[in-house]
Amino acid sequence: MKCPKVLLLAAGLTIFASVDSVAGDVKVIANASVKADTISAADLKRVFLEEKSSLDGSHVEPLLEKEGRAHEAFLQEYLGMSEDDLQSYYQTLLFTGRGFMPKVLGSDAEVVAYVARTQGAIGYVSSAASAEGVKTLAIGVPSSNAERKLITRVEPDYPDTLKRLNIGGTVRLRVSISAKGNVEDVELLGGNPILGESAAAAVKKWVYAAGRSRTIAEVSILFDGR
Amino acid sequence: MSTSVTDKLRVGAQLYDRNLGQLGQYHPSLDWAVADYRFKSWFGVRGGKVKTTLGLYNDTQDLDFLRTFALLPQSVYPTDLRDATIAHLGGDVYGSLSLKHRLGGLAYTAYAGHRSDSIYGGVAYLAAQYQVYFSSYGGLQYGGDLRWNTPLKGLLIGISRMNEDVTGKAKAINPLNPGAGFVPYSAISKADWADQFYGEYTAGKLRIDSEYRRFVHDEQDQTADIVLVEIYDDVRGWYVSGSYRVTKRLALGYYYSRYSVTSVAGGLLAPYAPHQTDTSLPANHVYDKVISARVDLRRCWNVKVEGHFMNGYEYSSYPNGFYPQVNPQGFKPNTNALVVKTGFNF
Structure with missing residues (x-):
């Protein structure tokens, strides 16, 4: 089931050449x-x-x-x-x-x-x-080459059980984007692992604008449990 | 106390007082009083009476709660000569910057000002044994410090340099005519300098420090126009220290501190101040082995117990902890000392 309360914080907006560290808490x-x-x-x-x-x-x-x-x-x-x-x-x-x-x-x-x-x-x-x-x-560390524009965005599912128990929070993902704009790889950096799995599944379907080379993005997705 | 006047301007001041044996004698002084304006993180200026950046601990040597040891290694931070380096009346430029390519960060300080020693400090106290009584002691002091937070986590290395030109004004019994009473007396150093190299490594509960300081002091003492003595002191000190926090309340530490002086004198009184060039003699060095335990009874209250096992007593024209006034029976080659110290900070 898709949840309308899933909010994208900085998804697709903040692109980094590399990421130093993140904290899930x-x-x-x-x-x-x-x-x-x-x-x-x-x-x-x-x-x-x-x-x-x-x-x-x-x-x-x-x-x-x-x-x-x-x-x-x-x-x-x-x-x-x-x-x-x-x-x-x-x-x-x-x-x-x-x-x-x-x-x-x-x-x-x-x-x-x-x-x-x-x-x-x-x-x-x-x-x-x-x-x-x-x-x-x-x-993170800002990229030297400009941000990649997000063209196609798929909203992640908010698992019913977690939603019902008001379990939410921010999930942070490191996303590897090919020069063509496809998401090649997603790594969970922080947050609830079940929500992270859901977010990663959605982000893998995202499509960015083509760029000159492969880039790494950090994406934060908020699952609002309230 | 300090306060921010604007986003970039901060002012503050602090008083200092101590009574350490015959030193200090509860005469309060202005520790620092600073106006600090930071234009950028890589460039700021501060003026007033400013704590002098020299090595790892010169400017924080009074902050006892920071360290395991009751006494910093006296080879590099002689507490009786605190006034000689602690602050200057003048200004600093300073800043810090991150290096690209994950090369760590650099911090720099350059300063110039006037050093002004308390007449209750070690230099004046040592001179008093010769019936030389200083009313002022100080002069131009300038230098800089550069430290590098290396890419290796926890490793800091740095270098400091200090130049100074010191004049002391005193009254003294004229050694050439003792019956004539007190006469004006002055002690002028032509171009003193100190170099200091240092490193610090911290990993979890472990801290390892090492520093080396060389100080060259070139002084000419005179009464009226007569040069009584010219003294060239070459003071070298280094230490290696390690401390480990065993539990939240207990930390243990050890350091080895090595200090030596060579002293060469000229002038009318030179026959009374023979050259000291053999640093293996107890009169020309202090080697100090130290073990220390610190117990934190509360976050703001600690007790330290420390044993010093010293060889040598270094007794020359430049002071370092051993004074004849408080050792009338003379010095012995070996000295052990137990230091018990408690401190509160809030």
Whole structure:
């Protein structure tokens, strides 16, 4: 059965030459004033370590979540640091006059609300959290050759059982597109494996515009379980 | 304390105070006071009293909670000479950038300013034994640092350079005519410099550091127009340290620190300051083997217990921890020390 609530987040819109890393449990959000739609994993780390304060010309300021799965996933997958190491890092910046202690909020909802109203704010929340009023940044390395236009899109099935149990979330796929525009290969990068299987089956039927060479795309598909 | 004035401009200041034996004596000083404007991630400027970037730990040497050890290796970070390198009144340009082709990242700092030592620091304390009492000690200081976060995860390597030109103003008993009382006295270094090479490797709970510093100090002491002594000190120090976090609350560490000085004197008082060129003598080196344990009772509260097993006492015209005023019976070739330290951070 096809579900009308299946939303395509960045499907076919965001093409990458390569993908650094992804996290199934966390997504990166930013205030609408931030011009960038994508951020590389390296730049994301530099933003949160206060080595970089702008993205595509927009000022950005990191925001932390106090604890929880999203926070742990973010530390592990994007910063590669423990909580203690991160706190020591920020204290070092603070006590040497080289930086500041980022604002820390207690929940996904607080982070989303703060990011929505604060110019330049960039934070992270769990994949399942509502991102109303903020933009979700895709993680990867932007391609040097322009994005491939999606010509034919097939919507993925939302398995009944999962739908009934309100099990949803974002599925992230790495898609290999031939020069002719056919999807040659799909790899699940993150998210629920059953939803991932469904999404992969649909994406394999997609057709892109012909290009000069084979390219790799990262595709995020949201199964809205609410 | 610090605050952001605009997106790119930040200001802040911090006070510092200590009492370490006869050093510091609870005379507070401005640790840093900075206005920092970052144009781009690869280019920013900061001015005021700025912490000096020199090697891995110079600017963070007071942040005890960062490390397993109670004392940093004294061959490279002598705590009695903290003032000599800790900050400068001037400005920095700095930045960082990611390298293409996954070659890691570079961070640079270049600085120039005025160094101003506390008169409660090691240089002034050592001079006091000769009845030379400094009222000021400092001068031009400039240099730079370049560090590379290599593609090998956890490996950082870097190089620092510092140049300085220092003048100390003092009063002293004229050694040529002690009965005449105090006379103006000055200590002028012509062109001191330090080079420092360093590397750090972290993998999970393991951290390994190593640094080498060479410092050349060329000083001329005079009263009125009479040059009393000219001293050339060549100070070399290095260490290798390793620490491992065994559990969330316990970390263990070990380092080997090696320090030596050669000193050559000229001028009227040279006969009283014989050349020191043999670094194998205890008077010209300190070799320190250190074991350390750190227990984190809370996230903000730690206790450290550390054993130092030292050979040599390095006693020359340049200080390094051993002072005759507090060792009136003289120095012995070997010294053991137990350090127990607790710290709070918040």
